[in-house]
Amino acid sequence: MLDALDIPMGQLGATDAGSAVEAAVEQHLKTLRPDLEIARSRASAEFSQYRHLAVxxxxxxxxxxxxxxxxxxxxxxxxxxxxxxxxxxxxxxxxxxxxxxxxxxxxxxxxxxMPEESLLKIDLTVGEPDPGLPPRLCVALSSKWTLRTDRAQDCLSQGAKLVSLRRGPMPHYAVITMESRPHMLKILADGSGSLDCVYHLHLPALIEAIERTGRASKAGDDWLPARTFRRLLNQGRLRDYDDLVTEVQRIPSAGARTVHHGQTDQGELFDGL
The missing domain is CATH 1.10.287 (Helix Hairpins)
Known part of the structure; x- marks a missing residue:
């Protein structure tokens, strides 16, 4: 994958690649949607669906x-x-x-x-502001530069808790990673209901790397990691960072909302029935 990205041998990266990625993604999304609350390392209890966890x-x-x-x-x-x-x-x-x-x-x-229900702080959050109230959590991201088995389990555990402990709409929960090994991506992306999908920071480069490696192997198109990778792609479980950008762009602007907290005009509602 590094060859596909034209990164020369021996080039040094950031000392803490994971934090660097989180900071870069946070800044990029903020420039796209300055009307939303986009931040790193926020507790779930700061958002409307989970504020009861702090009580x-x-x-x-x-x-x-x-x-x-x-x-x-x-x-x-x-x-x-x-x-x-x-x-x-x-x-x-x-x-x-x-x-x-x-x-x-x-x-x-x-x-x-009483059990102490707790959630790890969420690596990256996208919240919809609501004046005078906690923001609504729209997107929650677990950021992993690469994956280990224990890291993957942390992601799944956090997703399961976000599902079971919420009081309100479930946020879009996904993992964002630069992991290149199909068998590690499979741990997260292959059918778990704890997260919606896995976003790869440069999916086109990974696709090219998988194709190159498959052609170089004796198995060719039947190379098992490539087959696993293609299945994840075809099922929409593995997506590109651009798809995350599209997901964030879909969130309605807070200023576009005209009805708040039960202020529905029942007359207009029943006129349409």
Whole structure:
């Protein structure tokens, strides 16, 4: 593939190729769609479909036992001169303390038993801004310069969580990569429902490289990696970066929306039925 790209032998690339790619893609998409929120490394809970994921985490971080907050009141009750009133207040205080302690125990059990649903930060996000509300996540990209088996599993796991934890429309979720080996691309692109597709940063160069390698092999057109690669292409599971650009360009401009948050004109709706 490097030969197909006319990259000379020994030429050095970026020290951190993965970060360099993310930064370049972010900047390119921003120039195309400055009306959208395009950023690197954002948490899913920052978007409208996933903001509920931050609620329990914030609650568990801020909750504290309430029964202990009544302790200063015991000292005040002890200072009441009327024996009868002091006794009645002490009994009421004890009942309130018992109730709050029961509540504290129940909350502690809840905190201990609740799963901590979490998502890795998303490498690249395209959000549709909504004034006064969190943006809607339209495109989520996992960026991998190359693939290892564990990296591929991270992508699939993140996609599965984006599917199952959302409250609202599912964002377009894909992987963007420069990986050249068909068997590694197959791990992600061959039929997994966790992601929509894999975008290759230079698919034409990879197609040429696969064809060259296939012709040079004894198997020719029957070279197994080439057959796998062609299947991924024909099924639309492996796409070029230009297809990602088209996908982002399809997102409607935020200024073009005329109906917000239930402000539908029901009269116009039923007039058309």
């Amino acid at each position: 329990f985490k914030a609650f568990s971080r801020n909750v504290s036992p309430l029964s202990s907050t009544l302790m200063p009141m015991r000292a005040l009750i002890a200072q009441v001169p009327d024996d009868g009133l002091r006794s009645r207040l002490a009994r009421a205080m004890q009942a309130a303390t018992d109730q709050l302690r029961t509540r504290d125990d129940a909350l502690e059990a809840l905190l201990n038993q």
